[in-house]
Amino acid sequence: MDQSRELMSLHECPHCHQPGVSSFEKLNSLFFAPASCRLCRKYSSLHYVHGLRAMIAWVVLTWVFIGVALYQGLWIYLTGSIPAMLFAVDKYLLNAPLLPLR
Numbered sequence: 001m002d003q004s005r006e007l008m009s010l011h012e013c014p015h016c017h018q019p020g021v022s023s024f025e026k027l028n029s030l031f032f033a034p035a036s037c038r039l040c041r042k043y044s045s046l047h048y049v050h051g052l053r054a055m056i057a058w059v060v061l062t063w064v065f066i067g068v069a070l071y072q073g074l075w076i077y078l079t080g081s082i083p084a085m086l087f088a089v090d091k092y093l094l095n096a097p098l099l100p101l102r
């Protein structure tokens with residue numbers, strides 16, 4: 001899958017059910033400001049539980065890579081943590097539904 005295109009793609013807004021929220025805004029809604037739909041201008045955000053899930057998935061996968069690195073004696077395996085993070089963000093955050101705010 002093309003990660004850069006994925007980041008530009010639009011997600012369904014919980015208010016108007018149209019693809020009006022970008023991946024960037026969707027991720028941003030978890031940590032900073034609510035995402036605003038470019039079609040109906042209403043706000044939505046990701047539930048923090050999805051953030052926790054992504055974090056846990058990433059930490060677990062990172063520990064797997066640390067284990068392999070220790071076992072093989074090759075620290076290059078630690079770079080696996082980066083695709084693991086992309087995987088966790090994609091699977092647990094970008095695929096998670098947005099919650100409507102007001």
Ligand SMILES: [Zn+2]
Nearest residue numbers: 013016037040
């Ligand atoms: Zn909308």
